[in-house]
Amino acid sequence: MVGGAGEVYRFIGDNLHLFTRLSMRLYGKGEKLRKAGIKDWREQLLTIGGVDAKTRAFVAIQADPRFKTKEERAAEFVRRDLGSRSTYFALKKKMPSRAVILDPIKIVRMPDPGTDATVAGGDEALGLTG
DSSP, X not given: OTTSHHHHHHHHXXXXXXXXXXXXHXXXXXXXXXXXXXXXXXXXXXXXXXXOHXXXXXXXXXXXXXXXXXXXXHHHHHHTTSOOHHHHHHHHHHSOSSOOOOOOOXXXXXXXTTSOOEETTHHHHTTOOO
């Protein structure tokens, strides 16, 4: 799947925590941009998904293979006039390196119309009881 739709899904998944406007359409738009050969499809996808310019630049610097160390990435952040070295590290600290993936909920039977699904472990498994 490398180079195909999987690349778009992986990119969105890796950066899920950044998006403020997330929908299934985003995946389709990303795949269209990638298939069209748009060089900066990732940055355009971040823009469409509501990611601000400073964060997009931060993500681009993090992904750029020319910068081998965190010090090189911090220097590039400052060179682009995005903020100070300490601002770079504060932003880096706030951003997880990858999106947090939650464990899926296992549905043990399909619900009857108008009722809720039965979840494996019930409310206790979801931490809903006190």
